[in-house]
Amino acid sequence: xxxxxxxxxxxxxxxxxxxxxxxxxxxxxxxxxxxxxxxxxxxxxxxxxxxxxxxxxxxxxxxxxxxxxxxxxxxxxxxxxxxxxxxxxxxxxxxxxxxxxxxxxxxxxxxxx
Amino acid sequence: xxxxxxxxxxxxxxxxxxxxxxxxxxxxxxxxxxxxxxxxxxxxxxxxxxxxxxxxxxxxxxxxxxxxxxxxxxxxxxxxxxxxxxxxxxxxxxxxxxxxxxxxxxxxxxxxxxxxxx
Numbered sequence: 001x002x003x004x005x006x007x008x009x010x011x012x013x014x015x016x017x018x019x020x021x022x023x024x025x026x027x028x029x030x031x032x033x034x035x036x037x038x039x040x041x042x043x044x045x046x047x048x049x050x051x052x053x054x055x056x057x058x059x060x061x062x063x064x065x066x067x068x069x070x071x072x073x074x075x076x077x078x079x080x081x082x083x084x085x086x087x088x089x090x091x092x093x094x095x096x097x098x099x100x101x102x103x104x105x106x107x108x109x110x111x112x113x
Numbered sequence: 114x115x116x117x118x119x120x121x122x123x124x125x126x127x128x129x130x131x132x133x134x135x136x137x138x139x140x141x142x143x144x145x146x147x148x149x150x151x152x153x154x155x156x157x158x159x160x161x162x163x164x165x166x167x168x169x170x171x172x173x174x175x176x177x178x179x180x181x182x183x184x185x186x187x188x189x190x191x192x193x194x195x196x197x198x199x200x201x202x203x204x205x206x207x208x209x210x211x212x213x214x215x216x217x218x219x220x221x222x223x224x225x226x227x228x229x230x231x
Binding site for chain 2: 004006032034036041042043044045046049089091093095098099100101102103104105106
């Protein structure tokens, strides 16, 4: 079945530096890739998403890139701030059928002030 | 309106007890999903509803797990004869499904119910 691998599992950066989280998916039919941020005791919140017909998408300090050939997608956070500290999950989905998300195992990001 | 609401937020059950977890999706959202999130892991798909129809239950781990959405809105996930391995956060998500003919499968998550089985 579909599998999503996510790396690294933990990431510490100094405030103001950039953070990059990488994911790889197995099902070449996947065509929708959301990224979620989860803070302690809360549900996942969508921060950015990308569809397979686009290679890159940016929203202020956050960007996502997609390489369909390699089945890789990445989250880039620039100018990190302490409030960016959280667990980040990537996911892969189809825009047909069940639409269920297959999640990665998460990256705990710690931004050091 | 409000986001996805789940209750209770915390549930402690003795092994062997039955539990029922409730999800109120965003008003008007057609699709509803249940996920199980073990400690330190990503959410794992359990089941999916489109309106009142349960279209995919391939992720339910055993026949002790049962979900329903009888009127196409509120959903209940029931776990019978709970076991320690059922301890996890159970997340509910809803999505609009279709807007102006386009599939809008962005899923909005509730805060979850943390189930602890002793």
